[in-house]
Amino acid sequence: MSGLIISPELCRGCALCISACAAGALSVRDGKAVADPALCTLCGICAQSCIFGAITVQKSDSTEKAPDSSGVWVFCEQAAGRFLPVTYELIGKGRALAQNLAVPLTAVAAGYGLYGEAGSLSAAGADRVLLCDAAHLASRSEGPYADALYVLIEARRPDIFLFGATEFGRSLAPRLAARCRTGLTADCTALETDPESGLLYQTRPAFGGNLMATIVTRNARPQMVTVRPGVFATPAAASGAEAIIEVIKPPETPDFIRLIESQPLQKGFSIADADVIISVGRGIGSKKNLGLVYKLAELIGASVGVSRPLVDMGWCDYTHQIGQTGLSVSPKLLLACGISGAIQHLAGIGGAGTVVAINSDPDAQIFSVADYRLVGDCTEILSALIDAVSKNTEE
Amino acid sequence: MKIAVCIKQVPSTNKVRMDPVTNTIIRDAKDAVINPYDLFALELAITLRERYGAYVTAFSMGIPATENLLRDAVARGIDCAVLLTDRAFAGADTLATSYTLAKGIASEGKFDLILCGRMAIDGDTAQIGPELAEALGIPHVSGVTEIISLSDRKAVAVRVTDSASETLEAELPALFTVQKDINIPRMPSIAGIRKSLTAGFTLKNAADIGADPRRLGLDGSPTQVVRTFVPQADKVSETIAGTAAQKTARLLEIIGEAKK
Numbered sequence: 082m083s084g085l086i087i088s089p090e091l092c093r094g095c096a097l098c099i100s101a102c103a104a105g106a107l108s109v110r111d112g113k114a115v116a117d118p119a120l121c122t123l124c125g126i127c128a129q130s131c132i133f134g135a136i137t138v139q140k141s142d143s144t145e146k147a148p149d150s151s152g153v154w155v156f157c158e159q160a161a162g163r164f165l166p167v168t169y170e171l172i173g174k175g176r177a178l179a180q181n182l183a184v185p186l187t188a189v190a191a192g193y194g195l196y197g198e199a200g201s202l203s204a205a206g207a208d209r210v211l212l213c214d215a216a217h218l219a220s221r222s223e224g225p226y227a228d229a230l231y232v233l234i235e236a237r238r239p240d241i242f243l244f245g246a247t248e249f250g251r252s253l254a255p256r257l258a259a260r261c262r263t264g265l266t267a268d269c270t271a272l273e274t275d276p277e278s279g280l281l282y283q284t285r286p287a288f289g290g291n292l293m294a295t296i297v298t299r300n301a302r303p304q305m306v307t308v309r310p311g312v313f314a315t316p317a318a319a320s321g322a323e324a325i326i327e328v329i330k331p332p333e334t335p336d337f338i339r340l341i342e343s344q345p346l347q348k349g350f351s352i353a354d355a356d357v358i359i360s361v362g363r364g365i366g367s368k369k370n371l372g373l374v375y376k377l378a379e380l381i382g383a384s385v386g387v388s389r390p391l392v393d394m395g396w397c398d399y400t401h402q403i404g405q406t407g408l409s410v411s412p413k414l415l416l417a418c419g420i421s422g423a424i425q426h427l428a429g430i431g432g433a434g435t436v437v438a439i440n441s442d443p444d445a446q447i448f449s450v451a452d453y454r455l456v457g458d459c460t461e462i463l464s465a466l467i468d469a470v471s472k473n474t475e476e
Numbered sequence: 477m478k479i480a481v482c483i484k485q486v487p488s489t490n491k492v493r494m495d496p497v498t499n500t501i502i503r504d505a506k507d508a509v510i511n512p513y514d515l516f517a518l519e520l521a522i523t524l525r526e527r528y529g530a531y532v533t534a535f536s537m538g539i540p541a542t543e544n545l546l547r548d549a550v551a552r553g554i555d556c557a558v559l560l561t562d563r564a565f566a567g568a569d570t571l572a573t574s575y576t577l578a579k580g581i582a583s584e585g586k587f588d589l590i591l592c593g594r595m596a597i598d599g600d601t602a603q604i605g606p607e608l609a610e611a612l613g614i615p616h617v618s619g620v621t622e623i624i625s626l627s628d629r630k631a632v633a634v635r636v637t638d639s640a641s642e643t644l645e646a647e648l649p650a651l652f653t654v655q656k657d658i659n660i661p662r663m664p665s666i667a668g669i670r671k672s673l674t675a676g677f678t679l680k681n682a683a684d685i686g687a688d689p690r691r692l693g694l695d696g697s698p699t700q701v702v703r704t705f706v707p708q709a710d711k712v713s714e715t716i717a718g719t720a721a722q723k724t725a726r727l728l729e730i731i732g733e734a735k736k
Binding site for chain 1: 595607611619694699
């Protein structure tokens with residue numbers, strides 16, 4: 082029987098757990114914390130908030146331990162016959178995980194006519210390549226792809242399966258995870274394996290706030306995760322034997338979604354491609370002040386990125402959003418203006434070379450990841466920079 | 477034409493902090509609201525109701541107080557609401573939640589279209605939609621921005637990806653997750669509020685929906701949080717200080733370096 086357990090011996094009735102609970106399920110009675118089972122959602126935040134370790138969320142694991150399995154798999158997403166950069170990033174990370182567990186790394190691709198590209202998967206570090214090659218898989222579609230991958234998973238039982246958290250990946254992976262009745266953790270920022278238990282420790286921002294959570298899928302298999310592009314580095318070419326390439330032709334399964342028309346968007350340059358990015362947060366003060374940022378960006382040849390609150394407030398559109406639910410960027414230089422440094426935003430800038438943080442709050446979290454720290458008003462500093470750069474160009 | 481909309485109760489603020497002195501978690505407000513993405517799904521459902529005469533049912537899995545959210549949904553214009561509530565549902569991850577929602581929806585008959593918000597702002601996973609579609613055995617489209625047409629057997633919808641705007645045709649029954657800012661959710665009308673005050677709600681527990689207890693709640697969740705922590709960064713930063721001119725000069729140096 083599982084549930085919330087509060088130890089009366091350890092509980093001091095300090096009520097810290099009560100302020101953490103979003104459901105109002107906790108109260109103090111006779112000097113001890115008690116939970117109302119009708120309100121408690123077993124989210125576990127109270128257990129994390131108790132400084133006396135008096136609260137635990139007890140889970141009785143009724144699932145059976147999965148049988149032995151065949152190593153680390155990476156889903157190699159392709160578009161128009163070319164593999165996406167995130168595919169190589171995950172092969173690089175997958176290789177490290179596989180080596181740690183002493184199991185093979187298999188790159189699993191689905192598409193049509195991909196054989197010519199398979200060599201690049203081997204070069205990135207795959208021990209094996211599984212190509213699902215069929216005309217009906219030429220363009221990405223969740224239904225046929227889930228059908229093809231599920232058959233492979235059932236037959237070969239991978240231990241771990243990594244997916245890029247692209248739009249397609251974030252739609253395909255959960256469908257497949259549900260079919261396998263296994264666990265899936267989205268948007269992981271760190272992955273580690275424990276060779277003894279074979280468990281994959283999956284870390285991501287959590288509780289909607291400035292906390293990180295580490296999650297495991299203890300028994301169900303495969304242990305599935307999605308990882309955003311740009312979180313892991315593109316690997317250098319791997320040394321070692323060429324991968325064993327296997328081509329499979331999955332039978333066609335019905336697709337209930339039909340593409341009628343696709344209109345390419347006038348996208349052009351993405352801020353993720355820029356060498357220098359100025360990222361802006363609420364500290365900029367107003368939508369009007371964003372004009373300073375755009376001006377400076379134009380003068381120094383930088384792109385502009387924003388934190389999520391600015392998009393939510395309608396000051397800027399989503400294509401400029403940097404963070405866990407936006408873009409991951411890895412510019413040579415990132416100027417963070419008026420950014421507090423919430424974890425979801427930091428998740429998008431991990432790849433930045435040099436970070437300059439400008440914020441009027443000396444305790445802002447952004448400073449913990451900054452190479453250069455400037456405590457001050459960002460609009461003043463931006464104006465001063467604009468003046469200086471304009472003057473330099475005049476001279 | 478029967479449409480189901482799934483809505484989730486989320487905390488009104490994500491401002492969960494760690495108190496630096498006691499190292500404990502502090503949440504600044506306790507109000508619960510409808511997940512913003514679900515509001516757009518709700519508005520879309522009501523619009524389809526007006527256009528095609530569809531019958532719209534809202535579903536939510538939550539604590540008993542979630543009934544308030546469902547009343548809000550009725551006040552905005554849906555036909556009826558079902559609250560799936562049971563202690564056994566608590567602690568569910570996305571797999572157990574989507575299973576519960578699927579059993580709940582199935583217990584209310586056959587629906588032609590299921591609408592969900594693309595993701596919940598507290599979990600941010602965007603997993604429930606596709607997992608629910610899988611549990612119901614129907615196709616899904618993620619990130620829909622517009623529904624162009626709806627008939628008994630098909631729906632034509634638009635979704636915007638990174639590179640393109642796609643028009644898709646889905647065979648019904650199907651599930652769509654909707655993007656945000658695709659419409660302006662209407663406020664409850666006076667008549668709507670009056671209706672919601674006396675509207676009957678269906679409350680269903682695990683037995684009512686015929687759920688397998690091993691697939692519910694904490695025990696039915698393959699994932700488990702083993703640790704939460706505040707990330708420690710060990711960057712040593714150089715402080716830029718001095719007069720305004722000095723600070724500006726140093727910044728220009730750093731920018732110059734990067735542009736080389």
